[in-house]
Amino acid sequence: MDILIFMQQMVNGFSLGSMYALIAIGYTMVYGVLRLINFAHGDIMMVGAFLGYTFMVVFALPFPVAVLLSVTLSALLGMLMDKIAYKPLREAPKISLLITAIGISFFLENAFTVFVGGVPRAFPVPEYMENIFNVAGVTFSTSSITVPIVTLGLLLGILYVLYKTKYGMAIRALSFDIKTVNLMGIDGNTIIALVFALGSGLAAVGGLFWAVNYPSVEPMMGVLVGLKAFAAAVVGGIGSVTGAVLGGFIIGFTEVVVIAFWPEMGGYKDAFAFVFLILVLLFKPTGIMGEDLEKSRF
Amino acid sequence: MILEVCNVTKKFGGVTAIKDTSFHVNLKEIYGLIGPNGAGKTTMFNIITGNYEPTAGSVKFHGQRIDGIKPYKIVHRGIARTFQNIRLFKSMTVLDNVLIGFDYQATYTYFEAILRLPRFFKEERRVRERAFEIMEVLGIAEFADELATSLSYGSQRKVEIARALAANPQLLLLDEPAAGMNPQETHELAELFFKIRDEFDVTILLIEHDMKFVNKLCDRVMVLDYGKTIFEGDIKDAIKNEEVIKAYLGDFKHA
Amino acid sequence: MMNDAIFTKQRLINLGIIITAIWFTWYAQNTLDEYTVRIINNVAIFIILAVSYNLINGVTGQFSLEPNGFVAIGAYVVAILTVDAEGMLYQYDIEDPSAWVLAMQAEFIWALLLAGIISALLALSLSFPVFRVRGDYLAIVTLGFGFIIRILAINSPSITNGSLGINDIPEYSNYLYWTMGAAIITVVAILNIIYSKYGRAMKAVRDDEDAATAMGVDTFKIKTLAFSTSAFFEGIGGGLLAALLTSISPDLFTFFLTFQLLIIIVLGGLGSTTGAILGTIFVMAGLEWMRFLDEPISFMGIETEGTPGMRMVVFSLILILVMLFAREGLMGKKELKDLFKKKKANK
Numbered sequence: 001m002d003i004l005i006f007m008q009q010m011v012n013g014f015s016l017g018s019m020y021a022l023i024a025i026g027y028t029m030v031y032g033v034l035r036l037i038n039f040a041h042g043d044i045m046m047v048g049a050f051l052g053y054t055f056m057v058v059f060a061l062p063f064p065v066a067v068l069l070s071v072t073l074s075a076l077l078g079m080l081m082d083k084i085a086y087k088p089l090r091e092a093p094k095i096s097l098l099i100t101a102i103g104i105s106f107f108l109e110n111a112f113t114v115f116v117g118g119v120p121r122a123f124p125v126p127e128y129m130e131n132i133f134n135v136a137g138v139t140f141s142t143s144s145i146t147v148p149i150v151t152l153g154l155l156l157g158i159l160y161v162l163y164k165t166k167y168g169m170a171i172r173a174l175s176f177d178i179k180t181v182n183l184m185g186i187d188g189n190t191i192i193a194l195v196f197a198l199g200s201g202l203a204a205v206g207g208l209f210w211a212v213n214y215p216s217v218e219p220m221m222g223v224l225v226g227l228k229a230f231a232a233a234v235v236g237g238i239g240s241v242t243g244a245v246l247g248g249f250i251i252g253f254t255e256v257v258v259i260a261f262w263p264e265m266g267g268y269k270d271a272f273a274f275v276f277l278i279l280v281l282l283f284k285p286t287g288i289m290g291e292d293l294e295k296s297r298f
Numbered sequence: 299m300i301l302e303v304c305n306v307t308k309k310f311g312g313v314t315a316i317k318d319t320s321f322h323v324n325l326k327e328i329y330g331l332i333g334p335n336g337a338g339k340t341t342m343f344n345i346i347t348g349n350y351e352p353t354a355g356s357v358k359f360h361g362q363r364i365d366g367i368k369p370y371k372i373v374h375r376g377i378a379r380t381f382q383n384i385r386l387f388k389s390m391t392v393l394d395n396v397l398i399g400f401d402y403q404a405t406y407t408y409f410e411a412i413l414r415l416p417r418f419f420k421e422e423r424r425v426r427e428r429a430f431e432i433m434e435v436l437g438i439a440e441f442a443d444e445l446a447t448s449l450s451y452g453s454q455r456k457v458e459i460a461r462a463l464a465a466n467p468q469l470l471l472l473d474e475p476a477a478g479m480n481p482q483e484t485h486e487l488a489e490l491f492f493k494i495r496d497e498f499d500v501t502i503l504l505i506e507h508d509m510k511f512v513n514k515l516c517d518r519v520m521v522l523d524y525g526k527t528i529f530e531g532d533i534k535d536a537i538k539n540e541e542v543i544k545a546y547l548g549d550f551k552h553a
Numbered sequence: 554m555m556n557d558a559i560f561t562k563q564r565l566i567n568l569g570i571i572i573t574a575i576w577f578t579w580y581a582q583n584t585l586d587e588y589t590v591r592i593i594n595n596v597a598i599f600i601i602l603a604v605s606y607n608l609i610n611g612v613t614g615q616f617s618l619e620p621n622g623f624v625a626i627g628a629y630v631v632a633i634l635t636v637d638a639e640g641m642l643y644q645y646d647i648e649d650p651s652a653w654v655l656a657m658q659a660e661f662i663w664a665l666l667l668a669g670i671i672s673a674l675l676a677l678s679l680s681f682p683v684f685r686v687r688g689d690y691l692a693i694v695t696l697g698f699g700f701i702i703r704i705l706a707i708n709s710p711s712i713t714n715g716s717l718g719i720n721d722i723p724e725y726s727n728y729l730y731w732t733m734g735a736a737i738i739t740v741v742a743i744l745n746i747i748y749s750k751y752g753r754a755m756k757a758v759r760d761d762e763d764a765a766t767a768m769g770v771d772t773f774k775i776k777t778l779a780f781s782t783s784a785f786f787e788g789i790g791g792g793l794l795a796a797l798l799t800s801i802s803p804d805l806f807t808f809f810l811t812f813q814l815l816i817i818i819v820l821g822g823l824g825s826t827t828g829a830i831l832g833t834i835f836v837m838a839g840l841e842w843m844r845f846l847d848e849p850i851s852f853m854g855i856e857t858e859g860t861p862g863m864r865m866v867v868f869s870l871i872l873i874l875v876m877l878f879a880r881e882g883l884m885g886k887k888e889l890k891d892l893f894k895k896k897k898a899n900k
Contacts, residue, residue, distance in 0.1 A: 037689055088877055098616045098692060099819060100876040106812055107869035113862040223808075227700065230693055267708035274697040281682035281690060347767060373769035381767075387760040389824070389886050390753070398757050401750040402769040408778060411749035412742050418749065425750075465769050 004137045009260045010253075015144045015213060017252025018151035022206035023229035024236070024244035025158065026078075026199025032175040032239040033195050035094070039101040040081060041203055042226015043108040046219060048074045048204025049123070049211040050112065056124050063126040071204045078200025079193045087189060112219035120218035123211040147209045154202060155245050161198075162241065171195055175239060228273035235280045237287030246288055251276060299361075300325050300469055300501050301346070306355035308341055315341045318355070319527050321520045323469070326495060328502045330512045330533070333522035339505045340382065342522075343471055346503075347379055348372040359469070374402055378467035380458045382474045382505075386446040392457050393426075393442040396433060399464025400425040432460050435497060436490070452483055456490075463498055470494075472504040476511045484508060488515045513537065567744075571737060578733040590729055591797075596837055597732035598793050601739045603817045603829040605786035608743055610815075611824035611886075612752065613779040614759025618811050619676070619695035622702045623784045625806035626675065627668035627791025629706065632719040632801055633657060634664035640721050647710035647717060654712050661725060665735075665792045672788025673781045680777040691780075699808060706803040718802025722795050732793055739786050743826055744888075746782065755779050759824070809865070813840075816872050822884035831883055843867060 023045050030038045048070050055066035085104055089097050129143040162168035170191045210225065211217050228251055236247025251273045259266055280287055301323040308316040316338040323329045331339045344350045346357055348369035357365040364372055378399070387395050404421040411418050433439040436456045441449055446457055455475060462470060475491075476484045488511060495502055506512050512519065513533055521529040521542050528541045536542050581593055602620055609617050636644075638655045659667065679698065683691050706713045713719065725731060746752050754775045757765035766772055795801050813836065821832025843864045875882065 035689070037693060039692075085873060085877065092880065093614070094689070095610070095614060095616045095823070096876055096880055098689070099815065100873055102618075102812070102815065103869050103872035103876065107866060107873065110862045110865040110869060114866055118862070224700070227693070227697055231697070234690065234693075268704060271701050271704055274694075274701055277690075277694065277697065278682050281686055281694070285686040349763075369766045370769050370771050373767065378769075379767055381764065385761050385764040387757050387764065389756055389760055394753055394756075397750070398753055398765070398768045398770065401754055402771075404750050406750075408746075408751060411751055412745050414745055422749075461768060 005260065007138045009256050011138060011140060011144050013253035013256040014148045014249070015252075016256055017249035018148045019206045019209050019213070019248075020225070020229050020232050020252050021151055021245040021248030022154065022202045022209070023225060024232040024248045025155070025241055026203045027230045028233040028236075028238055028241060028244040029171070029195050029199045031233070033171060033192055034086070034097075036086070036097050036101065037230065038199075039098070039226075040104040040108060041199065042222035042229065043105050044074055044078060044200045044203040044222070045207035045210065045225060046112065046217070046222035047077060047108065048200075048207035049217045049221065050116065050219075051204070052208045052211060053121060053123055053217050057121075063129075067205070067208055070208060071201045074204035074207075075197040075201040078196040078203075081200075082193055082196045087192075109219050109223065116219065118219060120216040123215040123217050125212050125215050129212050143209070143212050147213070150205070150209075151245070154205065155241065158198065158202075158241055167191065167194060224270055228270070231273040231277040235276050235287055237289030240287070240289035243287055243289035299323070300359065301503065302358040302361075303342070303346070304356050304358065306342070306345060306352045306357065308338070308345060308350060309353045316345075316352075317526050319520075319522070320355075321527070321530050323501060323503055324518075326499070326501050327517045328491065328495065328504070328515055330516035330519035331503065331505045331522065332507070332509075332512055332519055338522055338524070340473060343379065343473055343505065346372075346471065347377060370402075373465055373467075376466070376468040377471065378462040378465040378469075379471035380455075380462050380473055380475060382477065384451075384454050384458055386454060386457055386461075388445075388447050390446060391443050392433070392438060392446045392449070393429060395446045395457055396429045396460045396464050397425060399461045400429060400466075403466060429460075429464060432463050432498075435493065436460050436463075451478060455479075459494070463494070463500075467500060470500045470502050472502065474505050474507065476506060476508050481510070484511050485514075487511070491515060567741075571741065574733065574737050578729055581733075582727055582729040592837075594728055594732045594797055596833060597729070597736040598790050598797065599814075599817070599833045599837060600736045600830050601732075601786055601790040601793070603814055603821070603833045604740055604743050604826050605783045605790070606814045607818045607821075607824065607826060607829040608746070608755070609776075609779045609783040611818055611822075611829075612747060612759065613755040613776060614824075615776055615779070616689065616692045617695045617780065617783075618692050618808070618815075619698060619780075619784065620787050620814050621806045621808060621810040622695065622699040623672040623676070623787035624791035624794065624810060625699075625702045625706065625803070626672050627788030628795040628801045628806070629713055629719070629791075630668040630671055630788070631661070631664045631792035631795045632722050633712070634659040634667065635661055635723050635796070636719060636721060641719075644717075644720060645710070645714045647715045649711065650714075651711040661723070661731075661796065665789055668792035669785040669789040672791075673785040676781040676784030677777065680773075680780055684773050684776045684780075696808070699806070699811065703803045703806060706806075713803075716803055718800065718805075719795075720800040722799045722801070724799055725796060728797065732797070735789060735793060739789075740826065740830070743782075743786075747826065751775070751778060756824075812868075816868060818882075819872060819875055820882050822882035822886065824886035825882075825884035825888055827887075827889045828882055828884035835883075840864065840868075 023042065026041050026044070027038065030036055030041065051070035051073055052066045055061045055069050056063065061069070081104060085100050086097060089100060129141070129146070131142045132139055134140075162172060170186045171194070174188060174191050207222070210221070229248065232247035232251045233244045234247070235250060236243030236245065254272050254276070255269050258272065259269055299322045303319065303321050306316055306319050307314065319342070331342060333339055341350065345352050345365065348364065348367050348371070352365050356363050359375060359377065364375065387398065404425050406415070406417045406421045430439055430442070433442060436459060438449075438453055438456050438460060441453065446454065449457065459472070459475070476487055479487065491502060494500065504516075516533050518531060519529070519533050519536050520527060521536060529536055529539050581590060585593070602624065606620050609615050609619070633654055634657055637658060641650045641655055679694060683694050707716050709715070747755075754765065754770045757768065757770055758772050758775055762772055798805075817832040817836045818829050819832075820836060821828030821830070
């Protein structure tokens with residue numbers, strides 16, 4: 001196997017893995033504090049991409065501004081979702097929450113289909129992102145470098161927040177026990193809102209990166225990606241942010257590398273995440289970072 | 299000795315909930331586990347029932363080790379429990395709640411249930427009869443078709459006990475059965491337990507705070523304080539023991 | 554003895570209901586027009602799907618998104634087994650059908666049973682990784698499972714004819730006897746399960762899994778039983794669907810199918826079999842009625858463009874609203890007989 005081609009695939013894998021990682025973080029954090037699989041999370045990724053599209057195409061704003069606005073609005077959407085639909089059900093049986101989450105997911109997908117149209121739209125990728133340059137025979141585009149770097153930067157940022165700030169500590173405490181946090185004098189609901197904001201913001205970043213790398217946006221784009229991202233979170237160890245990133249990279253790499261080596265498996269690409277999920281559940285249910293959620297840590 | 303706890307230690311991460319504790323319970327005894335909140339009593343229960351595995355030490359039931367066995371299997375061996383905060387099945391009637399305890403003893407298979415073969419009817423009849431017997435002893439038979447959670451607190455406690463008895467245990471674990479009861483109710487409960495011990499041939503191990511209740515009911519006790527045993531033995535000696543008195547500062551005055 | 558009285562009275566009522574249903578089937582098959590009969594066929598199949606989906610989701614309380622996967626499997630099993638070799642060779646355009654696919658032929662009844670059994674076996678194998686672990690992974694795994702089945706269907710053209718699907722599946726006359734018959738059997742079987750120690754254990758697992766374990770219930774076994782049973786009947790429903798539509802393709806078995814069933818059992822009352830039946834009738838009627846949302850409307854001289862997908866938007870909103878404000882749905886967890894029982898207790 002050609003070393004150059006292999007390196008090329010590594011680069012692609014990193015890129016794809018980062019996007020899965022960004023979305024996986026949101027899943028794992030929400031699950032950590034609420035034990036809820038937020039099915040609508042993948043659709044936030046879609047919303048982020050569409051918002052970016054709108055700001056750039058309709059309002060002709062430059063890419064960085066569009067990113068900022070999209071991320072902020074997505075974070076707000078995440079908080080809104082929690083406030084309207086999840087918070088009222090805090091004391092309800094878990095299945096009600098899960099059903100509501102599915103409902104919201106389905107609603108977002110179809111609302112966008114109705115109001116924006118199901119036809120994929122071309123995302124206006126800024127030119128500098130598409131710049132290709134060659135290093136020792138391996139081609140990089142700006143985006144394929146930016147994406148992993150930004151992802152790792154954001155990961156470090158989140159870890160900093162979690163371990164070095166008061167709010168972060170509250171988030172981690174919450175994943176142990178909801179009632180304790182209220183006793184500590186911090187409002188548990190505010191912390192949960194913060195978690196949704198952070199997770200949704202990251203998902204939006206993931207969505208925007210996705211739109212840059214695969215420049216078409218359509219209402220269903222978050223469905224499969226969301227599923228894989230959740231699988232990534234489980235593989236890495238649900239509840240662990242670092243695990244989510246690890247899981248994202250593993251799945252991203254596998255998809256890219258397997259297709260490179262065995263192109264005839266192309267049709268099955270989307271099945272890999274699921275296979276990983278089953279394997280992890282069979283052999284190491286707590287995932288790679290392996291924390292038993294009874295004493296969970298991020 | 300029906301139950302033997304040998305040198306059990308339980309750690310959760312860095313916290314030691316129980317430290318090198320040993321005790322045993324004799325056949326048909328009523329044994330009390332007492333101590334302040336957080337002393338590790340419920341943890342000990344959870345170890346006996348198989349919900350937790352001890353970090354060190356072992357638990358023996360009828361001389362055989364049961365630590366590490368799955369909780370539902372331990373029930374089949376003859377240990378049943380109630381919970382501190384009553385955990386009845388909310389959507390089910392009193393009768394159905396009690397029947398759950400019996401279910402592992404009803405011998406019909408899935409297919410026999412679906413096809414309504416004769417054995418289904420025979421076994422259902424049998425367990426229902428037994429269920430009513432138990433409910434009658436506890437005085438709740440009249441509520442059989444009511445939703446379990448619609449009963450009064452005291453009655454709900456009885457349903458929980460009935461449910462545990464339905465599992466045909468030799469050892470009954472009761473977690474603060476007298477919680478929330480007034481002295482009159484507590485007195486009746488003690489009488490009920492004596493009756494249960496004799497009629498159902500069970501040994502009782504209970505966690506309690508109420509010293510008067512413990513004094514009336516228990517033969518022997520173990521007093522825990524933050525995971526360590528500060529006394530084990532006859533109740534009569536317990537109330538005279540200095541350390542116990544210190545830990546309970548005057549609770550025994552009312553005993 | 555009081556117990557006997559309960560059994561006999563129940564049995565009589567149940568018998569009465571079954572006889573009524575059989576009579577209705579005969580009546581409908583012979584008197585009603587084709588269009589209505591087709592609708593009833595559809596409703597009957599969905600009743601099978603809803604009532605079995607309710608077993609794992611509502612009665613056992615394990616949130617699962619499995620139906621579209623097992624329905625697809627059932628449909629393809631029946632399609633492959635009942636379309637003859639000639640038909641397959643003619644139809645399979647992407648790749649030639651593989652030898653064993655051509656060789657597999659069976660009568661409808663056996664194909665149907667096999668559809669159920671294969672689905673149940675698959676469910677059993679999924680149960681091992683999922684139920685062994687404490688966690689809410691069932692939903693994600695079954696969601697992924699549905700996806701995978703579709704991917705497999707699309708990517709195995711020698712077996713399934715890929716995205717082109719399988720057509721010319723043999724029809725059966727007096728099909729209402731098949732669908733209503735299967736529906737009656739399914740409902741009876743599921744109710745028999747619920748009113749037995751297994752059903753009690755399933756409800757216990759739903760209400761409080763730890764307490765159930767503490768009472769000696771093998772929760773892994775119970776969840777596996779419920780899941781496999783649901784899969785079995787969903788497979789059969791899928792098989793019946795294949796013969797009704799006479800033409801299947803991977804796009805038929807998307808998540809929307811599961812979503813529809815979810816709405817049905819939620820609206821009907823999560824955990825109630827009667828609710829699932831009522832919910833099916835209600836939602837199928839509602840979906841038909843709401844078709845107008847997807848089509849152009851002419852109202853008072855104003856023309857609005859039809860918006861495809863509007864139905865789904867409305868549906869998801871309904872689901873969310875029900876979850877927030879009317880979680881118990883129509884029947885809650887009660888069955889029809891429980892409504893009568895309550896009245897007697899109050900006397």
